Amino acid sequence: MRRAGRGPSLGPMSIRPWVVVEAPDSRGLRTVVVGGERVGGVWSLPQLRRTLVRLGYPEDLDLDDPVAVQWRGGDSGTWPDRTRRRRATAALMTAGMLASMVLGVVIGWPDALGALTFAQRITGALFVLSAAVQGAAVVAGLDHWGKRQVKGSGAVVLLGVLIAFATDSLLLFVWADEREFTPFLLLFLPLWCWSVWALWLLVRERAWRGMRRPRTFAAGVVVTALLTAVSLAYSTMYQPAAAPMHFVLRAEFGAARADAVRPFVHVPLKLYVKNAGGIPVYVINNDYTVHGRTTAYSDGANRLEEWRRSLDERRAEDAERYVDGLNFTRISSGRPHRPGDWLDVGQEFTKEHVFQVPVDTDFDTISVVLQITYMRKDRGKLDVEEFRRPHRSWDRAEGRYYCRPEKCGEEFYYHGRVRHNNNLVNLTRKPRYVTAVWSPGGRPIYTISTFHFTGGVARSEEERDVARYGAATAYADVEVPVAELLRSAGADTG
Incomplete structure (x- = not known):
């Protein structure tokens, strides 16, 4: 006969005990089973009594009576729980997991929201998702290091630790490439040591026990790690290399015009820049420079000396035989773009400029060099x-x-x-x-x-x-004879 709303009544005619206290596990927790049903775990005798009273048993129940309670793996005095050690382990595990979760958000959030390429955003989203899993592992850890009432909580904690170990190992691998000090080194280096300790602890106690399909769980971990690695490699190496840069730069001299009052010739200059590649760029520096060249001509008798001098003066770009004593004078210089501007894919820019040359100039040729230094926005x-x-x-x-x-x-x-x-x-x-x-x-x-x-x-x-x-410089240059510019100006003024 049972009491209404209370636990089972016990009497001398009971065939077997209603209460079974299992042997302590590796942490000292003893599982309590009533009527074949697990009702919880206890760390001490007072906790056992409170559990039974909550189930309707009398407060003065004789716990040493074998008719009422069956003890397995020790008697009522076997309580090997090390409270301080258990709580310290739980606190250290929770603190490390929380720090790893924050680190995952710090890594992934900027890329998930602001990365230029889709692959980089996916990589950032994977880190944020991993941080969310670690947040769940923090909650699961409270149960796993407590009374383990939820099946699979240990496996969730193990997954969170595996994520932390993989993330911190990746950070250390990238850091070792140049070994520069960064404040984050003071975070992910201790976290790597923590993840090694936590992984060793969880594997030793087989934290995956209680899962219905541990192999499926392991396969999911491996697949997730592979996807993250492939996405990261694609976003950092393959994708930037697979999108080559190409710029179209042109500089053209127009028909010169003679000044009606002053002894000068006005020379139009048209500059053209187009980003013909597949990636937007920042303009780091840019410049156009117009030079006038003066030359002391020779009869070409000392050919070898002229070649050498020509190469030295032109910095090995060109060599001429009948020139001696090249000199370049800067006539005009400027910048088509303001540093910090950017050029989107297919964007074009045109600038028209006019510079002046004296009619009686000693220049034999005039040249212009247009250059733009850029940095890829996907890098x-x-x-x-x-x-x-x-x-x-x-x-x-x-x-x-x-x-x-x-x-x-x-x-x-x-x-x-x-x-x-x-x-x-x-x-x-x-x-x-x-x-x-x-x-x-x-x-x-x-x-x-x-x-x-x-x-x-x-x-x-x-x-x-x-x-x-991905910084580089693109160039364009053109050179025209001064005689041609003066002739066009003379023809115009007739």
């Missing part, structure tokens, strides 16, 4: 607002950008932070900055490096990190 994100602000090297008010004119001349500096479109790289590298330098009388240069301006430019770092961010 990095430039802080455009910061980069667009020009800093004058000769102005003391510019602070750290000031450089003595006798050392640097008169230059414009453009400087801004650049972030790689794969946030894994940002977390494992020092900050990178793009610096562009332009002056009317000098060669435009640029750097992509850790240099962050203390006056002057670290020119020795000019080529550093250029390939990683």
